[in-house]
Amino acid sequence: MxxxxxxxxxxxxxxxxxxxxxxxxxxxxxxxxxxxxxxxxxxxxxxxxxxxxxxxxxxxxxxxxxxxxxxxxxxxxxxxxxxxxxxxxxxxxxxxxxxxxxxxxxxxxxxxxxxxxxxxxxxxxxxxxxxxxxxxxxxxQGAPFVPIGDQLFFSDFDFCLNLGGISNISYSEEGKRIAFDISPVNMLLNHLTNKIGKAYDDNGNLARKGTLNSELLKELNELEFYKLPFPKSLGYEWFQEKVIPIIDASSNSIEDLLHTSVHHIAYQIAECVNSTAKDASSKLLATGGGAKNGFFIETLQQYLQTTKLIVPNEELIDFKEAIVxxxxxxxxxxxxxxxxxxxxxxxxxxxxxxxxxx
Known part of the structure; x- marks a missing residue:
């Protein structure tokens, strides 16, 4: 047996x-x-x-x-x-x-x-x-892999979103599990905080102090990867080649760069969810380190329109990927x-x- x-x-x-x-x-x-x-x-x-x-x-x-x-x-x-x-x-x-x-x-x-x-x-x-x-x-693509866990462990949610170094999402469509990488998350935010000697932006407090740079936001949102159909996945090399040059060329304060980056990430995630959500009762489970960033979660919920964003207990936030x-x-x-x-x-x-x- x-x-x-x-x-x-x-x-x-x-x-x-x-x-x-x-x-x-x-x-x-x-x-x-x-x-x-x-x-x-x-x-x-x-x-x-x-x-x-x-x-x-x-x-x-x-x-x-x-x-x-x-x-x-x-x-x-x-x-x-x-x-x-x-x-x-x-x-x-x-x-x-x-x-x-x-x-x-x-x-x-x-x-x-x-x-x-x-x-x-x-x-x-x-x-x-x-x-x-x-x-x-x-x-x-050899990625993402967490969706097998989403399908077997977390099927009560319409969407499962992982907010690690990279964001990825999974959901069911016509009986099949669909998933793909969306954007950098902590890979980008931590790159910025590292410039001022901080490992990360605690609860998004620095980003909350900043203001939005509309031109920078537009430049980030126009990156070619976001126009590609799924399946698709991201790696550090892409971030290093495509995102870092844009960020490092800016003379804005770290607070403004963090604030704009949060809006960029939230916008890209919401674009995926809002175009797929079938009704106003949709539920999205958010895990990974980015789910602890209060300012990011607030910003994402604003972009998500009617989909309800659910952040679970801290243990599941931290260890979902290892569990999967x-x-x-x-x-x-x-x-x-x-x-x-x-x-x-x-x-x-x-x-x-x-x-x-x-």
């Missing part, structure tokens, strides 16, 4: 570069439906030195990138080992997203560091990782579909993830 319950640690290191999320979950199937319980969680902030190392990883030589891949894998395994020992956890396996360095699916390329074998060796546990490569080889990667590992373990072609544009659905043994 196939096992229907797993104790999994989901690992997530996002493009916002704020740190590592560990979610110890019970992922289980009953009455033919998958469900979860988040039993323990932990966030580990990256040091400024390590954050800069990850940010600069796109510039490394091939040899140095491989060295970082291995050392980061060992680091992940050590963090899991400490988490397990300190909390006295019983774990079946680890499911790791890794940290995205390159994401250029149009070239058949996606690369996440955090060697699965090094995680397995350091933690002495089975590891499932490298979820994106298979989908890209099937002609897909725990689910993806469980689906890989039971050899069920965990990547949806309707989301990524691949030629077929797939069961993705590479297994590593200690």
């Amino acid at each position: 196939t096992k229907r319950s797993f104790n999994v640690i989901g690992l997530m290191s996002g493009t916002s570069l704020d740190g590592l999320d560990l979610a110890y979950c019970k992922i289980f199937k009953e009455e033919n439906a998958w469900n979860f319980k988040l039993l323990k969680s932990r966030s580990i902030n990256y040091t400024e030195v390590f954050r800069n190392t990850l940010k600069a990883s796109v510039t490394l030589s091939s040899v140095n990138l491989l060295i970082l891949n291995n050392s980061f894998g060992t680091y992940l395994g050590e963090q899991v080992r400490d988490f397990i020992n300190e909390e006295q956890l019983e774990v079946d396996f680890i499911s790791s997203h890794g940290h995205t360095v390159f994401h250029q699916p149009e070239k058949g390329l996606t690369y996440q560091i955090g060697s699965g074998q090094h995680i397995a060796t350091a933690s002495n546990l089975k590891v499932i990782s490298d979820f994106r490569t298979k989908d890209v080889t099937l002609g897909g 990667f725990a689910l993806m590992g469980a689906l890989r373990e039971t050899e069920e579909i965990n990547v949806l072609s309707s989301v990524t544009g691949a030629c077929r659905n797939s069961c993705s993830g590479v297994i590593y043994l200690p």
